[in-house]
Amino acid sequence: MNIAVNPDDHAVHPTIYLKDYQPPVFGVSTIDLDIRIHETETLVVSTLEMQRLHAGELVLLGRDLELLNVQLNGSDLAPSSYSLDKETLTILNAPDQCTVKTEVRIHPENNTQLEGLYKSGGMYCTQNEPEGFRKITFFPDRPDVLAVYTTRLEADNQYPTLLANGNLIEAGQVGGDRHYTIWQDPTKKPSYLFACVAGDLAVLKDSFTTMEGKPVALEIYTEEKDIEKCHVAMQALKDSMLWDEEHYGRAYDLDNYMIVAVSQFNMGAMENKGLNIFNTSCVLSSPETSTDASNFYVKSTIAHEYFHNWTGNRITCRDWFQLCLKEGFTVFRDQSFSDTLQSPAVQRIDDVSSLKSAQFAEDAGPLSHPPRPDHFVEINNFYTATVYDKGAEIVRMMATLLGEENFRLGTDEYFRRHDGEAVTVEDLIGSLSDGSGTDLWNFLPWYSQPGTPVVTGQGIYDAETRRYTLTLSQSIPKKPNYPAPQPLPIPVKIALFNQQTGQPLLLDAQGETETVLMLNQSKQVFVFEHISSQPIVSLLRDFSAPVLLNFDYQDQELAFLMQYETNGFNQWQAAQQLLERILLQGHDASAYLEALLVTLPKVASVDPLLASRLLDIPTETFIASRIDSNYDPVAVRSTRETLMNAIAAELKDFWSASYAALPIVPYADTSEAMGQRALRNAVLAFASRAGVADALTHASQQYDAAVCMTERLGALRQLVNYDAVDHDAKLADFYQRFENEALAIDLWFGLQASKPNATIGEITRLSQHPQFDLNTPNRVRSITGNFATNPVAVWTTEGAQFYVNLAKTLDAKNPILGSRILQVLSRWYTLKEPLRTQVKAVIDGLQGQVTSSSVVETLANLQKA
Numbered sequence: 001m002n003i004a005v006n007p008d009d010h011a012v013h014p015t016i017y018l019k020d021y022q023p024p025v026f027g028v029s030t031i032d033l034d035i036r037i038h039e040t041e042t043l044v045v046s047t048l049e050m051q052r053l054h055a056g057e058l059v060l061l062g063r064d065l066e067l068l069n070v071q072l073n074g075s076d077l078a079p080s081s082y083s084l085d086k087e088t089l090t091i092l093n094a095p096d097q098c099t100v101k102t103e104v105r106i107h108p109e110n111n112t113q114l115e116g117l118y119k120s121g122g123m124y125c126t127q128n129e130p131e132g133f134r135k136i137t138f139f140p141d142r143p144d145v146l147a148v149y150t151t152r153l154e155a156d157n158q159y160p161t162l163l164a165n166g167n168l169i170e171a172g173q174v175g176g177d178r179h180y181t182i183w184q185d186p187t188k189k190p191s192y193l194f195a196c197v198a199g200d201l202a203v204l205k206d207s208f209t210t211m212e213g214k215p216v217a218l219e220i221y222t223e224e225k226d227i228e229k230c231h232v233a234m235q236a237l238k239d240s241m242l243w244d245e246e247h248y249g250r251a252y253d254l255d256n257y258m259i260v261a262v263s264q265f266n267m268g269a270m271e272n273k274g275l276n277i278f279n280t281s282c283v284l285s286s287p288e289t290s291t292d293a294s295n296f297y298v299k300s301t302i303a304h305e306y307f308h309n310w311t312g313n314r315i316t317c318r319d320w321f322q323l324c325l326k327e328g329f330t331v332f333r334d335q336s337f338s339d340t341l342q343s344p345a346v347q348r349i350d351d352v353s354s355l356k357s358a359q360f361a362e363d364a365g366p367l368s369h370p371p372r373p374d375h376f377v378e379i380n381n382f383y384t385a386t387v388y389d390k391g392a393e394i395v396r397m398m399a400t401l402l403g404e405e406n407f408r409l410g411t412d413e414y415f416r417r418h419d420g421e422a423v424t425v426e427d428l429i430g431s432l433s434d435g436s437g438t439d440l441w442n443f444l445p446w447y448s449q450p451g452t453p454v455v456t457g458q459g460i461y462d463a464e465t466r467r468y469t470l471t472l473s474q475s476i477p478k479k480p481n482y483p484a485p486q487p488l489p490i491p492v493k494i495a496l497f498n499q500q501t502g503q504p505l506l507l508d509a510q511g512e513t514e515t516v517l518m519l520n521q522s523k524q525v526f527v528f529e530h531i532s533s534q535p536i537v538s539l540l541r542d543f544s545a546p547v548l549l550n551f552d553y554q555d556q557e558l559a560f561l562m563q564y565e566t567n568g569f570n571q572w573q574a575a576q577q578l579l580e581r582i583l584l585q586g587h588d589a590s591a592y593l594e595a596l597l598v599t600l601p602k603v604a605s606v607d608p609l610l611a612s613r614l615l616d617i618p619t620e621t622f623i624a625s626r627i628d629s630n631y632d633p634v635a636v637r638s639t640r641e642t643l644m645n646a647i648a649a650e651l652k653d654f655w656s657a658s659y660a661a662l663p664i665v666p667y668a669d670t671s672e673a674m675g676q677r678a679l680r681n682a683v684l685a686f687a688s689r690a691g692v693a694d695a696l697t698h699a700s701q702q703y704d705a706a707v708c709m710t711e712r713l714g715a716l717r718q719l720v721n722y723d724a725v726d727h728d729a730k731l732a733d734f735y736q737r738f739e740n741e742a743l744a745i746d747l748w749f750g751l752q753a754s755k756p757n758a759t760i761g762e763i764t765r766l767s768q769h770p771q772f773d774l775n776t777p778n779r780v781r782s783i784t785g786n787f788a789t790n791p792v793a794v795w796t797t798e799g800a801q802f803y804v805n806l807a808k809t810l811d812a813k814n815p816i817l818g819s820r821i822l823q824v825l826s827r828w829y830t831l832k833e834p835l836r837t838q839v840k841a842v843i844d845g846l847q848g849q850v851t852s853s854s855v856v857e858t859l860a861n862l863q864k865a
């Protein structure tokens with residue numbers, strides 16, 4: 001065993017390695033749980049039927065449990081027959097078949113870490129992925145031990161709703177003031193998918209009949225006051241159930257599907273078998289209180305958790321190193337589902353921009369890891385953009401290569417082979433290969449190599465031979481402690497355009513205008529014959545691989561693609577490439593501005609949603625992720641501001657005309673209406689920047705006339721950012737209007753925290769507001785996440801200290817959240833001096849002050865950057 005933290009740290013946490021995986025010594029066929037909830041304690045009795053699978057000791061895992069009694073085959077065990085330490089209970093000399101019964105006392109009423117059984121608001125709920133179940137009872141808490149669960153829940157009558165996974169088989173009173181329910185889940189599942197809830201909740205009911213003719217009762221539980229905000233989620237659930245039948249042939253298997261909304265939750269949502277638990281932010285939606293972005297996120301999260309029923313629950317992970325097996329595949333599935341909610345081009349734009357800003361940045365810093373890590377200290381630190389989003393990109397590349405039909409044959413084979421099993425990434429690749437008849441094993445290294453590959457190249461046209469020669473090469477950054485990187489298979493989707501006509505060229509006799517080149521060596525040459533004039537190549541269409549592209553384009557060629565590309569994603573990508581040159585390499589903005597001036601009005605008139613995305617300018621944090629040393633946040637801000645001002649000025653007439661052409665209309669939840677709202681807000685932002693006469697008056701009017709949150713918040717943002725005379729009054733109005741809507745108040749905090757010129761003093765004041773609450777992750781993130789978009793203020797001694805202080809406070813209270821907050825500082829080492837030394841000193845100040853495995857591991861990673 002290795003110790004992964006600085007040797008002078010008080011807390012030591014062992015590193016766990018994938019290569020050390022050992023199958024479980026004992027299996028569990030059934031578990032009977034009896035959970036009795038009281039205000040000041042909860043008693044948990046669990047009875048496990050265990051069978052030996054391999055030689056070794058019978059070890060159960062437990063954390064923060066007070067052991068009251070332990071029995072083996074019906075008799076109390078003397079202390080000499082078992083051994084107990086901080087994390088394990090070992091039954092000495094256990095027979096090959098045995099019944100182990102334990103009784104423990106736990107304290108969910110004091111559990112602020114939001115793992116295991118805890119209290120959120122007035123209700124009890126659970127969060128057991130990845131290793132929370134061991135905080136409820138002693139169990140072999142690992143994903144490859146699958147058991148059938150029966151759960152008895154008992155609580156005071158003030159908690160009328162008592163839920164657990166599976167079917168309700170009994171309910172009744174216990175004396176005058178307590179009651180119970182008994183639930184049986186017929187499917188075998190790992191402990192991380194166990195859930196239970198006790199509360200006083202309203203329920204929205206609906207139903208769905210599967211393609212197999214099975215009726216399923218659908219129920220969404222939330223506080224009474226929010227029940228009307230559950231309709232969007234309910235519709236999305238039904239849409240997802242149908243989509244999985246139509247696209248993957250997968251039907252739902254239980255008689256009921258329940259979702260419970262909780263306000264204190266570390267993540268977005270959790271796919272517990274038949275009983276999902278959702279952060280309120282991912283299930284509640286109403287036009288008045290939610291933005292279009294959050295309404296969209298509700299739908300895609302509902303889909304994500306539902307899709308886990310097959311990719312995650314019925315086929316689960318052998319061990320936590322395989323996390324991307326369920327998460328990457330499921331993200332790919334929810335992204336594909338979302339193609340039905342907005343145009344596929346914009347869906348791809350949104351997925352790629354978050355991949356580039358979050359995952360590429362992560363992979364460029366000290367937290368870089370492969371989609372399947374080979375070691376970790378704290379698995380909670382690995383629910384990352386790399387595991388989720390790069391994991392999804394790998395599945396997407398294989399799907400692209402196979403094509404729809406063959407990919408379906410591959411996934412059918414995966415479900416056929418592995419239903420009911422706990423498997424590995426190899427099992428997925430093996431099934432996809434065998435099912436489709438295409439060998440995909442060369443994709444395996446994508447799972448084990450960290451870093452973003454860079455594809456470089458150039459194209460040469462020879463008029464005499466009418467030949468276009470494209471040379472592409474790949475390089476993958478070498479990371480410390482990893483072997484020298486091997487070339488990866490990189491599908492590069494391309495088209496060639498005729499410069500004179502603006503039309504794509506035919507690439508074969510079948511009339512195809514697009515082809516996928518397979519770059520799987522360090523350098524390769526691709527030759528195109530019968531090309532009548534110098535073409536312009538469009539590379540990496542649809543972002544066919546998660547790589548950085550460094551092709552030797554002329555700026556004019558990218559400007560050409562901005563105008564003539566036939567697919568919205570590629571148009572956006574050409575603009576982004578041009579913008580990156582302006583922002584990172586100091587290129588002149590004129591080619592971009594000219595192209596935008598002709599392209600934007602055209603796109604705006606046919607596809608406002610796409611037009612709004614064409615106005616995306618790479619964020620300061622994304623730009624920073626591409627600068628590896630001597631990073632000066634103030635200089636980056638100023639370059640970006642200069643560009644934004646130039647865009648604002650260049651299109652000044654367009655902003656006025658376009659704003660006038662986009663009046664507020666009654667709310668509709670459609671892609672078209674979303675596009676109009678998105679474009680109106682983007683236009684308003686540029687108009688305010690350009691100083692267009694009356695822009696802020698329009699913002700003020702838009703705030704008052706708004707029919708939905710997207711309009712109200714978009715207007716308020718400009719009033720605040722540009723210090724309009726009425727901005728304080730409007731902020732106060734907003735607060736009053738939504739005082740009892742926690743998610744809207746999160747937006748109120750977030751808007752102020754993301755103000756570009758916010759000072760650390762203002763941020764500190766926000767965090768001292770009476771409604772700021774360290775026990776509610778959504779509220780904490782509303783400040784920490786939004787303030788992180790302001791590197792000029794974050795990268796100061798005081799800014800870094802703000803994050804370090806929070807990480808220190810949260811180290812005991814909620815280490816998962818504390819660790820994530822600390823990650824904001826991961827690229828400190830790229831700063832120019834003296835900032836670099838100053839910020840490092842602040843980070844080093846945490847040394848010896850934190851003890852949780854989550855925060856300690858992150859701190860150690862930051863320090864060794």
Ligand code: PHE
Binds near residue numbers: 129267271304
């Ligand atoms: N498995 C959840 C999802 O992606 C995420 C999650 C992880 C939630 C850990 C809580 C804790 O759907």
Ligand code: ZN
Binds near residue numbers: 304308327
């Ligand atoms: Zn997931």
